Amino acid sequence: MSATATDVSQTTDQRVFNFSAGPAAIPLSVLQEVQAEMVCLPGAGASVMELSHRGKIFVDIIQQAEADLRTLLSIPETHEVLFLQGGAALQFSMIPANLLKDSQKTAQYLVTGTWGKKAIGEARKEGEVEATFDGSATNFDRIPAEGDCKISDDAAYLYYCSNETIQGVQFPTPPAAPTSVPLICDASSDFLSRPIDIANHGIVYACAQKNAGPAGLTVVIIRKDLIDRGNENLPGYLLYKNHSAAESMWNTPPTFGVYVLGKIVKWLLNDIGGLDTMAKQNAEKAAMLYEVIDANPDFYKGHAQADCRSKMNVTFNLPSDELLAEFVKEAATHKIENLKGHRSVGGIRASIYNAMPVEGVKTLAKFMTEFAAKNS
Ligand SMILES: *Cc1c(COP(=O)(O)O)cnc(C)c1O
Numbered sequence: 546m547s548a549t550a551t552d553v554s555q556t557t558d559q560r561v562f563n564f565s566a567g568p569a570a571i572p573l574s575v576l577q578e579v580q581a582e583m584v585c586l587p588g589a590g591a592s593v594m595e596l597s598h599r600g601k602i603f604v605d606i607i608q609q610a611e612a613d614l615r616t617l618l619s620i621p622e623t624h625e626v627l628f629l630q631g632g633a634a635l636q637f638s639m640i641p642a643n644l645l646k647d648s649q650k651t652a653q654y655l656v657t658g659t660w661g662k663k664a665i666g667e668a669r670k671e672g673e674v675e676a677t678f679d680g681s682a683t684n685f686d687r688i689p690a691e692g693d694c695k696i697s698d699d700a701a702y703l704y705y706c707s708n709e710t711i712q713g714v715q716f717p718t719p720p721a722a723p724t725s726v727p728l729i730c731d732a733s734s735d736f737l738s739r740p741i742d743i744a745n746h747g748i749v750y751a752c753a754q755k756n757a758g759p760a761g762l763t764v765v766i767i768r769k770d771l772i773d774r775g776n777e778n779l780p781g782y783l784l785y786k787n788h789s790a791a792e793s794m795w796n797t798p799p800t801f802g803v804y805v806l807g808k809i810v811k812w813l814l815n816d817i818g819g820l821d822t823m824a825k826q827n828a829e830k831a832a833m834l835y836e837v838i839d840a841n842p843d844f845y846k847g848h849a850q851a852d853c854r855s856k857m858n859v860t861f862n863l864p865s866d867e868l869l870a871e872f873v874k875e876a877a878t879h880k881i882e883n884l885k886g887h888r889s890v891g892g893i894r895a896s897i898y899n900a901m902p903v904e905g906v907k908t909l910a911k912f913m914t915e916f917a918a919k920n921s
Contacts, residue, residue: 553580562905565883566710566858567734568754570900574816575808593804598797606800607793610807617737617810617820620766621744627765627785628793628803633733633752636763637664640704640729640748641671642783643775650701653677655694655720657853658685658709659889660731665704672701684890685712688853689720702727702747708735710755711887713860713894714849719745727771735857736764737813738899739824747771753802756857756898758809762802813899823899830897830906831856837913844917848890862892868920869893879912881905 557577563570586593589602596603611626620626629635645652651673654665657680668674677696678689696703703722707730708715715735719742722728727747736751743749748767754760767785775784787795817823835854838845838861848860863869869892873884886894897906 561880561882562901562908563883564881564895564897564901564905564909566755566887566894566896567752568760569756569896569898571758571805572809572812572816572900575805575812578808579805594801596800598794598800603800606807607798607803610803610810613807613810613814614764617814618741618743618766624743624766624768625772625789626793627767627788628798628806629763629765629788630761630799631782632760632763633660633731633750634663634667636731636750636765637667638671639783639785640664640702640750641668641674642779643785644727644729644747644771645672645674645701646779647776648672648701648774650699651675651697652701653694653696653703653726655689655703655705656680657688657706657714657716658712659887660709660711660733661704661706664706664731668704677703680714684848685709685714686848687850688714688716694720696722696726698723698725700726702729704729704731706731706733707741708732708738708855708857710734710858710896711860711894712848712890713855713858714853715855715857717853727768734896734898735855737809737820737823738827738857740820753806755896756900758806759802761799762806764806817899826903827856827897827899830901830903831859833906833910834859834895834897834913837910837917840914841917841921844921845913846892848892857896857898859895859897860886860890860892862886871920872916875916876909876912879908881909881912 583592589596652668653675655678656662656665656676665674665676677694680687703726705720729748730746732749733751734755737757743766750765753762772785772789781787813823838847846862863872876884884893884895886892895909
C-alpha cells in the first residue's frame with residue numbers, strides 16, 4: 546500500500562450515525578460492494594465510471610436496475626422508468642413544460658412544505674397553476690384534511706410531495722384525484738421507503754440522494770400516455786419523449802448513480818425482503834423517536850401534526866437556542882451527527898432513511914430521553 550492510501554478498515558470504524566437529510570446514508574454493505582468494484586468491475590477491466598454507457602456491460606447494469614426496480618415497486622407495464630439528471634428541481638420544470646404548457650388547463654398543487662412551494666413556483670412560469678392547498682399559514686405542519694380541497698375533473702394534473710423533507714410532513718396515503726386527472730408525486734425523500742401504488746399515479750419521481758443512491762440521478766416513473774405531450778420546440782433535454790425513445794440514453798445518463806441505485810434495489814429485495822418489510826422497520830424506527838417527543842411534551846416540540854408525521858424526517862424543537870446547541874454538541878459524543886434542522890423550521894431534524902440502522906435510532910432515542918431528564 547502506498548503511503549498516501551487510506552486504511553480501509555479504519556475509515557469504516559470512523560463512520561457515525563449519519564442523520565443527514567440528503568445526500569444521506571447509504572447501506573454500508575452497498576458501499577463495501579462499490580468499494581470492492583471501484584478500481585475494476587469484475588470482467589470489465591475498468592471501473593463502472595470508465596465504461597461507455599452504450600457498451601454491453603453498462604447496458605446490462607441499467608436494464609437490470611430497471612427490472613429490479615419494477616419488481617420492488619410492482620411497476621405496471623403502463624408505466625416507463627426513466628433515469629435522468631438535473632435533480633428533483635429539474636422535474637419542477639419538466640412536469641409543467643410537458644403537461645401544462647399550452648394545455649389551456651390549470652395544474653393543481655397541494656403545497657405542504659418547502660419543496661411543493663418551489664415546485665409550484667417553477668410551474669407558474671409554464672402555465673396556469675393553483676395552490677389548491679397551502680399549508681404556509683401554520684408553517685407547513687400538516688397535510689390537507691379530507692374535503693379541504695376541490696380537484697377539478699379538468700385539471701392538467703394534481704401535484705403533491707409525499708414527504709416534505711424540511712418540515713417532516715408526510716402523506717400517509719396519496720391524495721385522491723379524479724380518474725381524468727394525472728396524479729403527480731415528488732417522492733424524493735420517501736422513495737423506496739414503503740410501497741406506493743404506481744398504477745394510481747401519472748408520474749412518481751425522486752432524486753436519488755435521499756434514499757436511493759448518490760446525487761446526480763433522478764428516477765422518473767411515468768405513465769406512457771403522458772410521455773408524448775411535450776412540444777417539440779422545448780429544449781431537447783426537457784422532453785420526456787426524447788428520453789423515452791432513447792431508453793434513458795438521449796444523452797449520457799448518470800452511470801455511476803444508476804449502478805449504485807441498482808445495488809440498493811437489490812439490497813432492498815434480497816437483504817431486507819421487500820418494501821412491506823422496509824416500511825415496517827421504518828415505522829418502528831420513527832415511532833421510537835416520536836415516543837420520546839410525546840413523553841416529554843414540555844421539552845421537545847414536534848413540528849408536524851400527529852396524523853402526518855414523517856417516518857423519514859423527524860422534526861422537533863427544544864426550549865431554547867442554548868439547549869439546541871448543547872443537544873447537537875452532546876449528541877456528537879455518541880456518534881450522532883448531522884441533526885441540525887433547516888433554518889426555515891429551526892430545531893432538530895433527524896433523517897432516518899432506509900439505511901439508518903435501528904441501533905442508530907435507539908442511540909438517539911436514549912440520548913433524547915437522558916438529555917430531557919438532565920435539562921428539564
Ligand atoms: C431534496 C429534495 C428535492 C430537491 O432535490 P434536488 O435533487 O436537489 O433538486 C426536491 N423534493 C424533495 C421532496 C426533496 O427531498
